[in-house]
Amino acid sequence: MASSGATSKPIVVVGAGGLGQPIAALLADHGEAVVLLATKGSADRLRGAGAIELIGVVEKNVPVAAPPAPQRSVGLTDDPRSIKEAQGLIFTTKGHHLPQVAGALGHVETGWVLGLQNGIVKNEVLAGVFGWEKVLGAATIIASGRLPDGRVALSIPSTTYIGELSGGSSTRVEEIVGKLNEAGLPTLGADDIRSVEWSKACNAVGGFATTVLGRGFMFRSPDAARAFVGLAKEVAEIAAASGVQVGDFRGFSIKSYVSGTIDEGVAAMMEHRSRMPAMQLPPGVPPPMTSMQRDLENGRTMEVEEIFADLAERAQNLGVATPRLELVRDLMRGINSAQQQAAHA
Numbered sequence: 001m002a003s004s005g006a007t008s009k010p011i012v013v014v015g016a017g018g019l020g021q022p023i024a025a026l027l028a029d030h031g032e033a034v035v036l037l038a039t040k041g042s043a044d045r046l047r048g049a050g051a052i053e054l055i056g057v058v059e060k061n062v063p064v065a066a067p068p069a070p071q072r073s074v075g076l077t078d079d080p081r082s083i084k085e086a087q088g089l090i091f092t093t094k095g096h097h098l099p100q101v102a103g104a105l106g107h108v109e110t111g112w113v114l115g116l117q118n119g120i121v122k123n124e125v126l127a128g129v130f131g132w133e134k135v136l137g138a139a140t141i142i143a144s145g146r147l148p149d150g151r152v153a154l155s156i157p158s159t160t161y162i163g164e165l166s167g168g169s170s171t172r173v174e175e176i177v178g179k180l181n182e183a184g185l186p187t188l189g190a191d192d193i194r195s196v197e198w199s200k201a202c203n204a205v206g207g208f209a210t211t212v213l214g215r216g217f218m219f220r221s222p223d224a225a226r227a228f229v230g231l232a233k234e235v236a237e238i239a240a241a242s243g244v245q246v247g248d249f250r251g252f253s254i255k256s257y258v259s260g261t262i263d264e265g266v267a268a269m270m271e272h273r274s275r276m277p278a279m280q281l282p283p284g285v286p287p288p289m290t291s292m293q294r295d296l297e298n299g300r301t302m303e304v305e306e307i308f309a310d311l312a313e314r315a316q317n318l319g320v321a322t323p324r325l326e327l328v329r330d331l332m333r334g335i336n337s338a339q340q341q342a343a344h345a
Helices: 020-029 040-049 095-104 121-128 171-182 192-215 222-241 256-257 260-274 289-296 304-318 323-343
Strands: 011-014 034-037 051-056 060-065 074-077 089-092 111-117 134-139 143-148 152-156 160-164 186-187
Touching: 011 060, 020 051, 020 074, 020 152, 020 171, 020 260, 034 160, 040 051, 040 060, 074 089, 089 095, 095 121, 095 143, 095 304, 111 121, 121 134, 121 304, 134 171, 134 192, 160 171, 160 192, 171 186, 171 222, 192 222, 192 256, 192 289, 192 304, 192 323, 222 256, 222 260, 222 304, 304 323
Parallel strands: 011 034, 011 089, 034 074, 051 152, 060 074, 089 111, 111 134, 160 186
Antiparallel strands: 051 060, 134 160, 143 152
């Protein structure tokens, strides 16, 4: 049974972008007590609109109100100090914002925390604030984005994975997985969440590099697939040196792409592409793009340090050669620098 928004500890969703808003809205619409922590600008826009509006595969208007919000409404705040306790904290901010916002919530009494950022360093950031015992591993492939008019478009069905970093399942994992599924957010409990997270890191590095530097979708040509597979193989080698084997998961079949030669990985990727059904987007929903490509097009800082640079540093410390990854890191840093200079010109 869904909990009462007025009496129970809330699930706190941190970040009101294209990922945080649908998670908060769908949980609240199902009857869960939810608080959405937004920046002042995002909070003011949502207060003015009076609701979170979702379009695409889900069509909903979910009211926002000051917490404690009425049932089936999202409690909205821009003040982390107003949050005292929570069932759990779901961090959806960009990786470069995570240390600051996690630190601002270090006082919250909570049963668990999880980060849906790409890359591996997120868990270490959260553990530094809340302790390893509170941190759940997590990864998501929710395809959504905030439109210029403030609505959030969900373009394709997606899966979120949650698990204990030590392996196996637990009551708290089962509870949050159940709540997300009941709210309409497909979620799986993962007995080996570290494999999921590292596999998602392989997917993120290959996908972000090919969509940002190649300005196109990663499956569009064998050449883009070759770049993807070469990068994914390097990240898989870092994972193996860290004691983790990558796998095939719904939405990112990494093991199939990296187990053999690059040519075999390209063939597997292109064969996978040939079996993908044509995408049928609802009216008014733009084609999906990677989050880093969206940041590039909107002139925002990309998560280069938290993904590419962090993985390259791990590789160096482990003695793993990653020439492709280092080249992409340097190119991405150059783009980030140019974006920042243009923003301050």
